Amino acid sequence: MDWDSVRSEFPALSRFTYLNTATFGQLPRRATNAVTAHWAHRDETASADFLNWFDDADRLRSLLAGLLNAKADDIAFIPSAAHALALVMSGLNLKDGDNIVTLQDDFPNQLYLPQLREVPWERFFEAIDSRTRLVAISEVNYATGFRPPLGEISQFLKGRDAILFVDGTQSCGALRFDVEQTPVGMYAVHAYKWMISPNGAGFFYISPELRARLKPNVVGWRSHFDWRNVDNLHHGTPVFSESAEKYEAGGLASALLYAMEASTQMLLSIGIETIEKRVLELAGLVRQRLVHLGAEVESTGSQIVCAKFREHDPSQLARELKKQNVLVAARHGGLRVSPHFYNNEADVERLVEAIGAIFEQ
Numbered sequence: 001m002d003w004d005s006v007r008s009e010f011p012a013l014s015r016f017t018y019l020n021t022a023t024f025g026q027l028p029r030r031a032t033n034a035v036t037a038h039w040a041h042r043d044e045t046a047s048a049d050f051l052n053w054f055d056d057a058d059r060l061r062s063l064l065a066g067l068l069n070a071k072a073d074d075i076a077f078i079p080s081a082a083h084a085l086a087l088v089m090s091g092l093n094l095k096d097g098d099n100i101v102t103l104q105d106d107f108p109n110q111l112y113l114p115q116l117r118e119v120p121w122e123r124f125f126e127a128i129d130s131r132t133r134l135v136a137i138s139e140v141n142y143a144t145g146f147r148p149p150l151g152e153i154s155q156f157l158k159g160r161d162a163i164l165f166v167d168g169t170q171s172c173g174a175l176r177f178d179v180e181q182t183p184v185g186m187y188a189v190h191a192y193k194w195m196i197s198p199n200g201a202g203f204f205y206i207s208p209e210l211r212a213r214l215k216p217n218v219v220g221w222r223s224h225f226d227w228r229n230v231d232n233l234h235h236g237t238p239v240f241s242e243s244a245e246k247y248e249a250g251g252l253a254s255a256l257l258y259a260m261e262a263s264t265q266m267l268l269s270i271g272i273e274t275i276e277k278r279v280l281e282l283a284g285l286v287r288q289r290l291v292h293l294g295a296e297v298e299s300t301g302s303q304i305v306c307a308k309f310r311e312h313d314p315s316q317l318a319r320e321l322k323k324q325n326v327l328v329a330a331r332h333g334g335l336r337v338s339p340h341f342y343n344n345e346a347d348v349e350r351l352v353e354a355i356g357a358i359f360e361q
Contacts, residue, residue, distance in 0.1 A: 001274060003344060009266070010342050017326040017350045019286075022142060022170060022304050022338035025196040028266055031259040035198075038258045051228060053254045060261040061245075063268065064203050068187065069178040074205050076244035077252055081167050082109050084188035084204040085136065087247060088165055089113065090217035092133050100134045101127050105143060105332060107167060110136045121148065125156060132162045139171040143331035145283075145304030147171075151182045158183075163210060169193055169202075174279045174303050174340060176272050185210040194303075194340060196263045201256040206244050216240065220249030275341045279303035282339040282348065289352045290337070293359070306334035317358065326354045 007013055009028040018026060062072045078084050092098075094115055102110040104120045111118060113136065119127040128135065135157060140147050150166060157164050163185040168177060172187075173194035179187065188204040191197035206214070221227060223246060224238035240246040267275065283303045291297050295307035309317070314330035321328055328351070329336045339347065 001270065001278075003278075003341075006270065007342050007344065013342060015325060017324075017347050017354075019337045019339050019343060019347060019351055020327045020329050021174075021193055021340040022336060023193070023329050024199070025173070025193045025340065026342060027198065027259070028196060028263060030262040030266060031197065034258040034262040035255045038255045051230070054228070054252070056261070057252055057254070057257050060257055060264065061203075063261065063264045065205075066268065067172065067177075067264070067272065068205050069180050070205050073243035073245075074179075074208070074211075075203055076206065076247045077257065078188070078190075078202045078204055078247075079200050079253065080202055081169050081188040081190045081204075083202070084186060085109055085113075085165060085167075087204075087214065087217050088134065088136075088163060088186055091214040092163075094133060098131050098133045099129070100136060101132055101162075102136050103138075103141070103146075103148065105141065106136075107138050107142050107169075109167065110138070121146070124148075124153075128156070128160070128162065130161075132160070134163050134165060136165040136167070138167045138169070139177065140175070140302045140304055141300075142170050142304070143334065143336065144298070144306045145300040145302040145336075147300055147302040150177075150184070154182050154184060170304065171302070173267055173272075173275070175276050179205055179207070183207065191260050191263070195260065195267065196340070197260040198256045200253055201260040204244075206247070208242075211242070211244060216247050216249060218247075218249040222251075223249055270341065278341045279339060282343055282345075283337075285345060285348050286337050286339060286351070289348055290335075290355075293352065293355055295335075303338060303340070305337040306331070307337065308334045312359070317355070320358045321351070321354055324354045324357075326351055 010026040012026055061075045064075050065072045099115050099117050100113050101117045104118050117127045154164060166184050166187045168187050168189045172189045186204055186206050190202040192199035224234040225241040283305050286305045287297045290307040295309050297307045314335040317335055318328055318330040
């Protein structure tokens with residue numbers, strides 16, 4: 001892989017040492033161009049062909065399904081992962097004594113749920129009982145990089161009356177995930193991080209089994225199965241289709257989806273297996289080099305590195321690095337470094353040099 005050529009697609013990398021994809025992914029030029037082309041097309045056509053935009057969205061739906069080894073009918077578009085979680089929550093009908101389980105220090109989307117059991121990994125399985133209705137976890141923890149064994153969790157929940165909701169925002173686009181190998185009820189992704197797409201562009205996979213029992217929590221003009229018949233839109237109670245599209249309800253953020261399509265095509269052209277190998281190698285190098293600087297770093301099996309320097313405040317350290325155009329983040333007492341496939345070994349060395357210079361001050 002010609003990584004230098006890949007890197008040239010990301011303009012900001014010429015000015016910044018950017019190791020902060022866990023906060024925002026960098027947009028490739030092709031994604032920005034796709035948005036610009038869509039606005040120009042609207043001017044050229046007066047938006048007269050707006051129904052074709054939904055055909056284009058279906059093309060993206062198929063690409064996203066391919067990422068997860070799913071079917072296009074399993075994919076729906078959302079503006080954020082929180083919207084997907086709200087959809088699941090609306091259908092739970094929790095009763096007294098029911099509970100929801102998540103991991104300690106997971107992303108706040110999960111932590112703000114009602115009737116929640118927030119438990120450390122060591123007590124995770126024992127916290128799940130006959131009254132557990134939802135297990136909501138991130139594929140990769142946003143602060144520590146911890147990567148729970150989803151295959152083991154999925155198998156444990158088999159036959160139980162508990163939905164497995166996985167937030168793939170901190171993993172999809174960097175790590176492989178297969179819904180056939182690891183069955184889940186829902187896998188939701190806000191694509192602005194590792195999928196190098198604009199914020200506001202997202203999607204979720206929903207299993208056919210969950211789709212059959214989960215009613216849409218928002219109803220709009222696209223809820224009825226025959227919504228494309230815009231000359232005679234249905235009046236009355238909508239008849240929902242069997243596909244995940246029934247959860248979209250209204251219009252789509254077309255410009256953002258064109259950008260996400262361009263980015264998804266880029267990811268697929270490189271290959272998710274190749275990207276995964278690249279990001280894990282870079283994260284491994286980051287861990288090695290920061291340990292050499294005296295950091296405490298856990299090996300988490302993911303592309304997110306959390307480093308703790310005993311005598312240095314991570315927030316202050318991140319601010320000092322920013323002054324040198326080295327961008328990382330501070331989360332929960334650690335310095336978070338999150339390289340993507342567009343990074344290289346020189347970025348890691350620049351980070352190490354910048355931290356070393358700060359320590360010498």
